[in-house]
Structures are given as C-alpha cells and as structure tokens.
Amino acid sequence: MIKSIKLRLAIVIVTVVLALIYLVPTMSGSVPKWWGAVFPTDKIHLGLDLQGGIHLLMEVDVEKAMHASTDRVTASVKRAMLEDKFKVSEVTQTETGIVRIKLEDAAELDKALTFFTDRYPIWDHMSTQGSIILYKVSGKERLRTEKLALDQAVETMRNRIDQFGVSEPEIRVQANNRILVQLPGIKDTRRAIDLIGKTALLEFKLVNDKFDPAKVTETELGENLEVLYQQTRDPETNAVVSKRPFVLEKKSLMTGEYISNANVRFNSQFGEPYVSLEFNAQGAKLFDQITAANVKRRLAIILDKNVYSAPVIQERISGGQAQVSGRFSAKEAHDLAIVLRAGALPAPIKILEQRAVGPSLGRDSIRKGLVSMVVGFIFVVIFMVVYYRLSGLVANIALILNVLFIMSVLALAQATLTLPGIAGIVLTIGMAVDANVLIFERIREELRLGKTPRASLDSGYSKAFLTIMDANITTLIAAIVLYQYGTGPIKGFAVTLSVGIISSLYTAIFVTHLVFDMVAERRALKKLSI
Amino acid sequence: MQFLNSDKMNVDFVGKRRLFIMISAIAILIGMAALVVRGGLNYGIDFAGGTMVQVRFAKDLNSDQIRTALAEIDMGDASIQQFEGEATHEFLIRVEKSQTNLVGLSDEIKVVLDKAFGAENVDIRRVEMVGPKVGKDLRRQGMLAIIYAMIGILIYVTFRFELRFAVGAIVALVHDVAITVGVFALLDKEFSLPIVAALLAIVGYSLNDTIVVYDRIRENMKGSGKSVFLEMINRSINQTLSRTILTSLTTMLVLVSLFFLGGGVIHDFAFAMIIGVFVGTYSSIFIASPVVILMQPKKK
Numbered sequence: 001m002i003k004s005i006k007l008r009l010a011i012v013i014v015t016v017v018l019a020l021i022y023l024v025p026t027m028s029g030s031v032p033k034w035w036g037a038v039f040p041t042d043k044i045h046l047g048l049d050l051q052g053g054i055h056l057l058m059e060v061d062v063e064k065a066m067h068a069s070t071d072r073v074t075a076s077v078k079r080a081m082l083e084d085k086f087k088v089s090e091v092t093q094t095e096t097g098i099v100r101i102k103l104e105d106a107a108e109l110d111k112a113l114t115f116f117t118d119r120y121p122i123w124d125h126m127s128t129q130g131s132i133i134l135y136k137v138s139g140k141e142r143l144r145t146e147k148l149a150l151d152q153a154v155e156t157m158r159n160r161i162d163q164f165g166v167s168e169p170e171i172r173v174q175a176n177n178r179i180l181v182q183l184p185g186i187k188d189t190r191r192a193i194d195l196i197g198k199t200a201l202l203e204f205k206l207v208n209d210k211f212d213p214a215k216v217t218e219t220e221l222g223e224n225l226e227v228l229y230q231q232t233r234d235p236e237t238n239a240v241v242s243k244r245p246f247v248l249e250k251k252s253l254m255t256g257e258y259i260s261n262a263n264v265r266f267n268s269q270f271g272e273p274y275v276s277l278e279f280n281a282q283g284a285k286l287f288d289q290i291t292a293a294n295v296k297r298r299l300a301i302i303l304d305k306n307v308y309s310a311p312v313i314q315e316r317i318s319g320g321q322a323q324v325s326g327r328f329s330a331k332e333a334h335d336l337a338i339v340l341r342a343g344a345l346p347a348p349i350k351i352l353e354q355r356a357v358g359p360s361l362g363r364d365s366i367r368k369g370l371v372s373m374v375v376g377f378i379f380v381v382i383f384m385v386v387y388y389r390l391s392g393l394v395a396n397i398a399l400i401l402n403v404l405f406i407m408s409v410l411a412l413a414q415a416t417l418t419l420p421g422i423a424g425i426v427l428t429i430g431m432a433v434d435a436n437v438l439i440f441e442r443i444r445e446e447l448r449l450g451k452t453p454r455a456s457l458d459s460g461y462s463k464a465f466l467t468i469m470d471a472n473i474t475t476l477i478a479a480i481v482l483y484q485y486g487t488g489p490i491k492g493f494a495v496t497l498s499v500g501i502i503s504s505l506y507t508a509i510f511v512t513h514l515v516f517d518m519v520a521e522r523r524a525l526k527k528l529s530i
Numbered sequence: 531m532q533f534l535n536s537d538k539m540n541v542d543f544v545g546k547r548r549l550f551i552m553i554s555a556i557a558i559l560i561g562m563a564a565l566v567v568r569g570g571l572n573y574g575i576d577f578a579g580g581t582m583v584q585v586r587f588a589k590d591l592n593s594d595q596i597r598t599a600l601a602e603i604d605m606g607d608a609s610i611q612q613f614e615g616e617a618t619h620e621f622l623i624r625v626e627k628s629q630t631n632l633v634g635l636s637d638e639i640k641v642v643l644d645k646a647f648g649a650e651n652v653d654i655r656r657v658e659m660v661g662p663k664v665g666k667d668l669r670r671q672g673m674l675a676i677i678y679a680m681i682g683i684l685i686y687v688t689f690r691f692e693l694r695f696a697v698g699a700i701v702a703l704v705h706d707v708a709i710t711v712g713v714f715a716l717l718d719k720e721f722s723l724p725i726v727a728a729l730l731a732i733v734g735y736s737l738n739d740t741i742v743v744y745d746r747i748r749e750n751m752k753g754s755g756k757s758v759f760l761e762m763i764n765r766s767i768n769q770t771l772s773r774t775i776l777t778s779l780t781t782m783l784v785l786v787s788l789f790f791l792g793g794g795v796i797h798d799f800a801f802a803m804i805i806g807v808f809v810g811t812y813s814s815i816f817i818a819s820p821v822v823i824l825m826q827p828k829k830k
Contacts (some may be wrong), residue, residue, distance in 0.1 A: 049795075057664060189636065189637070190634070190637050350661075351659070351661070352660075352664045353659065353660050353661060353664045354636075354657070354658070354659040355657070355658045355659070356636075356656065357655070357656050358653070358654060358655045358656065360586075360655060361584070361655040361656050364793065365793065365794075368792055368793040368796070369792065369796070371791050372787045372788045372791035372792045372796070375787040376784035376785075376787035376788065377784075379783040379786075379787060380783055380784060383779070383780060383783060384780075387531045387776070388531075389531075419795060419796060420724055420727060420795070422796075423788055423792060423796050423799055426784050426787065426788055426792075427731065427781070427785070427788075427803070429784050430780045430781035430782075430783060430784035430785065431735065431738070431777070431780075431781055433780050434738065434777040437776045437777050438773055441770075441772055441773045441776070445769070463749075466745065467742055467745040467746075470690055470741045471737075471738040471739075471741040471745075472738070473686065474683050474686055474734065474738065474741055475734035475735065475737065475738050476734075477679060477683055477686060478679045478682075478683070478730050478731070478734035478737070479730075479734060480682075481675050481678050481679040481682060482675060482727060482731075484678075485671050485672065485674070485675035485726075486727065487668070487723070489723075489724075489795075490726075490727045493724075493727050493731075494727075497731065497734075
C-alpha cells in the first residue's frame with residue numbers, strides 16, 4: 001500500500017477527472033468541435049433493448065452451398081474426362097458431397113483412378129464396384145467450402161445493409177454457420193428480413209410454349225423442363241393471392257453475377273416502378289448472344305425460383321441492359337435494386353431467432369431503469385448514513401464514485417449498456433457497500449477490543465482486505481462465465497457486474513481508506529463516528 | 531446504530547445443524563416435487579421456442595376481444611396476458627409453435643390487429659421469435675454456464691482454502707439454485723434467459739457471503755489452535771453475522787427498487803434475485819459451514 005497521502009490523493013483525483021472527461025460526450029449529447037481534437041468523443045453505446053432495433057440470428061444452409069459447389073465441380077469433371085477421351089456414361093452427385101462415376105469400359109478403371117488422384121485431390125476415393133467409382137468430397141474441402149459460403153454470405157449481407165443505410169450495424173459470425181445481425185433503429189422487421197435474408201439468385205430462362213403450363217405432367221416435363229410460378233402477393237399481408245405457372249427450360253442461360261449496377265426507374269406511362277439492370281462487359285456480351293439466338297421467344301426473369309416477368313424478345317439486345325418489372329411498390333423496388341447490386345447469397349438463409357424492440361419501449365425501459373437505479377441508490381445511501389453515521393457518508397462517496405467509474409468504463413471500452421446492464425449497476429450499488437460493511441464491522445470489533453481509533457482503522461482495513469478480495473474474485477468468476485454464455489442483453493448484465501465489482505474494490509478500499517487517513521492526519525482521532 | 535453486537539452474539543447455529551439441513555432438504559424436495567407435478571419448468575420462448583408480441587392499444591380492450599380478433603390466424607395455442615400493474619392497455623401475446631414456420635407470424639398478428647382495432651390504435655412494442663433449435667441450444671448453454679461457474683469456484687476455493695470448504699461452498703450454491711428454481715416451478719413462473727442470469731448472479735452473491743464466513747473460520751483456526759472445532763465455527767458465524775445481514779439488507783433494498791420500478795423483464799429478474807439472496811444468506815449461515823463440519827475427519 002502506498003503510504004504518501006498526497007500521492008494517493010493525486011491518483012484519486014486523476015482517475016475521477018479522467019472518468020468525468022469520458023462521460024462528457026454521453027451526458028452532454030453533443031460536444032463542441034475542439035473537444036474531439038483533445039478528448040475522447042465516444043458515448044455509451046445503448047443496446048437494442050434500449051434504443052430499439054432488430055436482432056436477427058440466421059443460419060446459412062451450407063449443405064446447399066456444398067451441393068451447388070460439388071455440382072459445378074462435377075460438371076467440369078465430366079468435361080475434363082471427355083477431353084481425355086474417357087468413355088464415361090455418368091458423372092452425378094448422388095447425395096450432397098458424394099459423386100458417382102460410371103465408366104462404359106471397365107478396362108479404363110485404373111487410368112481413371114490415376115486421373116482423379118492427379119487432378120482432383122479434393123475428392124476422396126470411397127469405393128469401386130465394377131465400372132462404378134464413388135468419390136466423396138474430402139473433409140478439408142468441405143470445411144473450406146462451408147467457410148467460403150459463410151464468409152460470402154456475411155460479405156453480401158454487409159454490402160446490402162451498408163447500401164440500405166443503417167447506422168452502426170453489427171454483423172458477426174458465430175459457431176454452427178450462424179450469423180448474428182443487429183440493426184439499431186430499424187423498425188420494419190419484414191423488410192429487414194427480406195433485405196438481408198433474400199437469396200436473390202437472379203436467373204434468365206427460356207419459356208417453353210409447347211406445353212400448357214396448367215396441364216403439363218411430370219413425364220412430359222422430363223429432365224430438362226420445370227414449372228415455376230409467378231406469384232402475386234398482397235402488399236399488406238404478404239400473403240400469396242395468385243399464382244400463374246410457366247413451363248421453363250431448366251438450364252439458366254445467365255445469372256445475376258454479371259450485374260454491374262441496378263437502379264429503380266419509373267414506367268413513364270403508369271408511373272410503376274421497375275428495376276433496371278446494367279451488365280458488365282462479359283454479361284453484356286452473353287446477353288447479346290442469348291437475345292440474338294432467341295428472338296421471338298419468351299425469356300423469363302426469375303428471382304429465387306419466382307418468375308417476375310416473361311417478356312418476348314423483340315430483337316437482339318446489345319446494350320447490356322435489362323429490366324425486372326413486376327407488381328411491386330417503390331419500397332420493394334428500392335430494396336430489390338440493393339439486393340441485386342450487392343449480389344446473391346451463396347446459399348439460402350434460415351432465420352433462427354428474431355427480436356425487435358420498438359423505440360417507444362426502449363425509451364420506457366431507459367426511464368424505468370434510471371428511476372429504479374436512483375431509488376435504489378437513495379435507499380442504500382440513507383441506510384449507510386443512518387447505520388454508520390459519518391463513516392457511512394464516506395462509504396457513500398465511494399458509492400457515487402463507483403457509479404461514475406462504471407459509466408465511464410462503459411464509454412471508454414465502448415461496451416453496450418442494456419436493460420439487464422442497468423440492473424447490473426443497480427445490483428452493484430447494493431453489493432458494493434459490502435466491502436465497506438466488512439471494513440466497518442471489523443473496525444467496530446477492534447474498537448470494542450479497546451484499541452485506539454487510529455489502530456482500529458488500520459487493522460480493520462488490513463484484516464478485511466483478503467476477505468474482500470476472496471469474496472469478490474469468486475463473484476467475478478460467475479460474472480465472467482455469464483459473459484461467455486450470454487447473448488445480447490444478458491451480456492450487458494455480465495459487463496456491468498464485472499466492471500462494478502472491480503471498480504468497487506478501488507472505491508470501497510482505496511478511496512475510503514484515503515479519506516479516513518486524511519481526516520486522521522489533520523487531527524488526532526479521539527472518537528470514530530462509525 | 532447497531533443491530534447486532536458480534537462480541538455478545540452467541541447463537542448456537544452449529545448445534546442445530548441437523549434441523550436446518552432437514553428444513554433445506556424439505557424445501558428442495560418440495561421444489562423438485564413441483565417440478566415433477568408440473569412436468570418441468572414453465573420455459574419462456576427463449577428456451578421453448580415460439581413467438582411473442584408485446585402490443586399496446588390506445589383504447590380499452592380485454593384479452594377476449596384480442597383472442598377473437600386473432601382467431602383468424604391459424605396459430606395453435608396462444609396465451610394472451612395483460613401487463614401487470616400498468617395503467618396502459620398493454621398485452622403480451624405468446625404463441626408456442628415449434629413445427630410451423632414462425633417467421634412472418636408476428637407480421638400476420640400485426641395485420642389482423644390493425645384490421646380489427648384500427649392501425650392508429652395498435653403499437654407493436656416488441657416482437658421476439660426464437661426457433662426451437664435456438665431454444666434448445668440456449669437451454670443447454672444455460673445449464674453448462676451454471677456448471678462451469680461452479681467448477682471455476684470449486685477450483686478457486688480449493689486453492690485458497692481447503693477442499694472441504696470448497697465442497698461446503700458448492701453444496702450451498704446447489705442448494706440456492708435448487709430452491710430458487712423450485713420456487714419458479716412451484717409458482718409456475720416463466721423461466722427465461724434473464725432468470726439464468728439471475729441464477730448466476732445468485733451463485734456469485736451467495737458465495738460472497740459464504741467466503742466471508744470461511745475467511746473468519748480460517749482466521750480463527752490460526753489464532754485459537756486448541757479450541758473445539760464446532761465451537762470455533764459457531765463463533766465465526768456469529769462474528770460475521772452482522773455483516774451477513776447488513777449486506778443482504780442493502781442488496782435487498784436495491785432489489786426491491788428493481789422489482790417495483792424496473793418494469794417487464796427486470797421485474798422477474800429481481801424476483802429471482804430476491805429469492806436467491808434470501809436463500810443464499812440462509813445457506814451461508816446454516817448450510818455451508820455445517821457441511822465443512824460433516825467433512826471434518828473424526829478425531830478422538
């Protein structure tokens with residue numbers, strides 16, 4: 001323990017001034033410009049439960065991403081084998097990550113096995129039966145694909161959210177292919193989910209007019225055709241009100257990956273919004289070829305398996321532009337443009353958890369939290385003065401400083417203050433006086449043993465010190481475990497509880513001891529008001 | 531002012547230890563029995579999965595009117611509950627639906643309510659949707675968190691004291707958690723994420739109390755080597771009794787303030803803490819130390 005009172009006083013003053021400086025931006029709302037040049041401007045960050053907003057926990061369907069990626073490799077394997085003059089009748093993905101290769105000539109088996117070990121190390125050989133070989137995507141490749149899909153999904157979401165314009169969004173990857181997104185200040189959950197969670201896979205497919213979409217059968221469709229629908233939704237309830245079927249050629253001629261820009265435009269005749277697309281050079285060339293080869297046929301524009309429109313190609317389109325029209329509102333068109341610009345998600349998303357708090361509830365919570373804090377504080381302060389008189393007053397100074405330090409550490413560490421976090425502060429107020437209670441009870445004991453006030457003070461502090469440390473460290477263990485476990489608001493409780501415990505050690509031991517020593521130095525203590 | 535003078539206090543806590551252990555055992559058994567009878571805890575949507583919508587109406591309504599309006603949506607069993615003690619017309623609509631798609635259900639509820647009561651009268655204040663998978667995860671993690679906290683504490687106390695003290699501390703903690711959970715089962719109160727936070731805070735708090743008593747026992751062990759073990763433990767409890775009660779009192783003061791003024795989520799949290807602090811104080815006086823005595827090797 002530092003002996004010099006002056007040095008200790010200096011430490012306390014410096015820490016208090018620092019704490020006050022850190023709190024100025026939060027308290028004043030806005031700070032003058034010169035302030036930012038010298039001092040910190042970080043404010044206490046309010047959690048979603050206090051400022052309102054949306055919390056979404058999503059899961060990326062990495063199995064689907066795995067399937068799609070294996071499909072692409074499978075197609076290239078088939079091409080490569082044909083180039084190498086293999087007589088191969090079948091290369092198919094039988095289930096996700098498992099590929100079956102059927103050779104027409106069993107004599108080529110050895111050659112084929114070497115071909116795969118050399119060129120496709122990402123596949124593990126599973127079994128060979130006659131002329132059929134089974135391969136499995138290796139564990140390492142699987143992990144790589146999953147991670148890639150997850151990273152891409154996060155990147156795309158970040159892009160979309162940035163373009164939508166949300167201040168201070170939080171996007172974090174969690175275990176089990178989960179992504180946590182927090183959007184402060186956003187109210188419309190449905191719109192947010194549409195914006196973030198939409199796969200947004202844009203495809204162009206040709207319409208097959210030979211079949212009546214209403215009557216076509218499975219066998220007629222065969223392997224190369226499919227039926228997709230144009231769904232119209234009620235703008236208010238989001239319920240599907242009508243469904244119109246189309247018979248389409250399964251192979252997509254082009255996808256949204258070639259889009260360089262997408263913007264909302266309004267139809268000059270009816271003022272209806274649509275999204276105009278611009279393709280990059282490669283896309284423009286591809287689109288030019290597609291339209292040239294299919295004049296007078298209908299080209300369906302499909303987003304996430306939903307047909308938006310199917311216009312007839314009147315003439316070859318070489319400008320690298322197209323448009324997506326449908327019956328959507330200006331808002332929907334705006335969001336669709338964002339989603340198309342930001343690109344498609346690599347795999348579908350599932351919403352696992354969704355929490356939305358309106359701003360009015362947030363304001364109420366802040367008010368209630370503050371009221372309960374002030375009332376609890378007043379209770380404790382009065383109790384301490386009644387029970388310990390002047391010494392209680394000293395403990396109360398420590399208590400005020402404790403709250404000050406907790407707040408400033410929150411601002412300094414950019415921690416998030418939540419409603420349970422406020423409860424944590426209130427709880428700390430009740431528990432922080434414990435250190436002083438321990439010390440004071442000890443001092444009273446020493447006084448009863450007949451020691452002088454000065455000696456009682458010293459031995460009271462030194463004897464209580466270890467007890468206080470032991471008792472607080474164990475509470476800290478519980479708080480740290482809670483921080484590890486906690487999600488969102490609960491984490492805020494662990495934060496304020498931990499910070500409160502640590503700062504109460506400083507205020508209740510260091511600061512109060514200093515006050516007593518200062519008093520004792522000025523005049524000989526005859527009696528202790530305790 | 532002084533309630534208790536620790537020098538003059540000499541209540542025989544240790545001598546009646548069998549009685550207190552019996553009382554605790556019975557309390558725990560009642561809680562467990564309630565748990566069995568009720569078929570488990572009344573999990574909130576955090577743990578059970580489901581959708582919850584908190585809505586405030588600008589006009590006077592009762593839950594039957596809301597139920598009739600919601601009948602339009604096929605959403606299985608819905609519980610509609612008016613917010614306690616509020617002058618406003620605020621309700622919690624809770625739907626437990628694990629099979630069907632929960633996404634969008636809250637939108638449907640909003641549309642139906644808007645239509646029935648007029649959009650200007652309906653203020654959706656909070657929406658929560660937890661999928662069944664997440665609920666299960668949170669339940670498991672909550673259990674693990676409490677177990678990890680206890681292991682961490684066991685290690686620390688063993689390191690600072692002795693193993694038998696650590697065992698005593700853990701028995702007291704399990705006791706506190708069991709009784710608090712038992713009260714929730716008995717009253718059929720909703721068990722949610724903030725309650726798990728409260729349980730961990732209780733673990734921290736109750737331990738705080740226990741450690742203070744143990745510290746005194748350790749100190750007295752050094753000082754008076756020959757005095758009888760039981761008597762020494764009893765003296766230690768008596769010496770720290772005033773502090774134990776005072777700290778519980780100040781903590782109770784703030785908890786009562788949270789309970790009455792904190793609103794919604796904090797209300798239940800404070801309720802759990804009040805029970806926990808009460809039980810925790812009891813256990814550090816009546817349970818933690820007797821366990822140390824039970825584990826004392828018998829000497830003639």
